Amino acid sequence: MTKTPIRTTLPSELENILVDELGEKKFRAAQILRWLFVDRVESWDEMTNISKGLRTKLAERFELPPLPAPREHLANDGTNKIAFDLCDGSVVESVLIPTEDRLTLCVSSQVGCKFNCAFCRTATLGFLRSLSADEIIQQVLVAQKVAEERRITNLVFMGMGEPLDNYDNLVRALRILLDPRAFDYSRRKITLSSVGHVPGLKALARENLGINLAISLHAASDELRSQIMPANRIWGLDELFDTLKSFPLDQRQRITFEYIIIKGLNHSPHDANLLVKRLHGIPSKVNLIGFNAFAGCKFQSPSEAEMLEFQERLLSKGLSTTIRLSRGDDELAACGQLGHRGDIDANH
Numbered sequence: 454m455t456k457t458p459i460r461t462t463l464p465s466e467l468e469n470i471l472v473d474e475l476g477e478k479k480f481r482a483a484q485i486l487r488w489l490f491v492d493r494v495e496s497w498d499e500m501t502n503i504s505k506g507l508r509t510k511l512a513e514r515f516e517l518p519p520l521p522a523p524r525e526h527l528a529n530d531g532t533n534k535i536a537f538d539l540c541d542g543s544v545v546e547s548v549l550i551p552t553e554d555r556l557t558l559c560v561s562s563q564v565g566c567k568f569n570c571a572f573c574r575t576a577t578l579g580f581l582r583s584l585s586a587d588e589i590i591q592q593v594l595v596a597q598k599v600a601e602e603r604r605i606t607n608l609v610f611m612g613m614g615e616p617l618d619n620y621d622n623l624v625r626a627l628r629i630l631l632d633p634r635a636f637d638y639s640r641r642k643i644t645l646s647s648v649g650h651v652p653g654l655k656a657l658a659r660e661n662l663g664i665n666l667a668i669s670l671h672a673a674s675d676e677l678r679s680q681i682m683p684a685n686r687i688w689g690l691d692e693l694f695d696t697l698k699s700f701p702l703d704q705r706q707r708i709t710f711e712y713i714i715i716k717g718l719n720h721s722p723h724d725a726n727l728l729v730k731r732l733h734g735i736p737s738k739v740n741l742i743g744f745n746a747f748a749g750c751k752f753q754s755p756s757e758a759e760m761l762e763f764q765e766r767l768l769s770k771g772l773s774t775t776i777r778l779s780r781g782d783d784e785l786a787a788c789g790q791l792g793h794r795g796d797i798d799a800n801h
Contacts, residue, residue, distance in 0.1 A: 460517070464632055483634065486635055493594050494517075495520055516587075521591065521595060522537060523536070532550050535592075535599060548612065555606040556605050557608070560589065561614055562610060562615070563583045563614025563615065564613065565580045566578070567579075567618065571682070574750075583614070616647060617656075620653050624660060627664065643664040658696075670712055672724070678690065710728075711742060712742065713744050715755070725763060729771075738775070742776075743760055764776055
């Protein structure tokens with residue numbers, strides 16, 4: 454029998470396996486889950502209030518791989534990019550972003566990315582593979598270990614890859630992260646970002662998870678967006694926005710639209726007017742992000758004045774708009790910079 458990764462076994466599934474397959478009491482599940490997600494153990498023998506007989510049964514039924522060792526890249530502003538090796542030698546990166554009142558982890562869903570956005574360093578790696586649900590969960594466990602006593606308060610699926618292109622593993626990981634018996638994250642503290650993967654968005658709407666949704670938009674016309682985001686050639690803006698208009702939101706919930714400003718490309722008065730028109734009728738807010746330059750990319754970063762000017766245009770039209778400051782760019786940890794070739798080359 455193929456062993457199941459225990460960290461991505463839903464609590465309800467674990468209870469059923471304990472009772473129906475292993476002949477144990479249901480309450481054992483709570484003990485095991487605490488060892489996994491509170492104490493973050495990496496071996497069965499560390500579960501000291503579990504009998505040796507049950508530990509043997511668990512080892513025969515489940516996988517409990519040790520957590521990978523992190524390589525930390527600490528930026529001047531306190532942002533910490535964490536790189537670690539996967540079982541096949543692939544490398545994944547996630548980012549801890551501290552502020553005074555929260556500690557956010559930017560989580561990856563794939564190694565590399567297949568959607569080839571022109572402004573993204575990760576796209577230069579190509580697509581290697583999707584992460585398993587266990588590898589997604591391991592990022593959170595490793596990062597929490599790095600953070601020590603300070604609890605990670607927020608999770609944003611904005612790292613390497615397109616989350617909805619790894620749908621089944623993503624949703625299983627999300628259910629573990631949200632379950633009160635596992636990580637117990639509030640749905641308000643988890644945000645998923647997508648390039649506009651329409652089939653994935655429709656499926657996610659049916660899951661009714663209640664997490665926050667962010668859309669990487671970056672242009673409000675099909676012509677321009679298709680130039681910088683090839684995904685738009687598959688799912689154009691009309692199809693995307695028709696899907697978003699029917700996406701279930703709670704009363705106070707809004708969809709975040711991420712808009713990377715690229716110097717001289719997408720921040721004219723015409724672009725602002727198009728964006729306002731596109732977002733009409735959708736509970737929304739806009740995050741403006743200055744393009745983060747990297748070697749080999751033809752685009753340039755905007756000036757602060759250009760960022761503020763575009764923000765003012767949107768605000769004057771009644772659109773909730775904030776400027777998101779780049780964090781960790783000196784360690785290639787900022788938006789669009791993950792997939793540092795140095796880490797990857799060092800492991801191949």
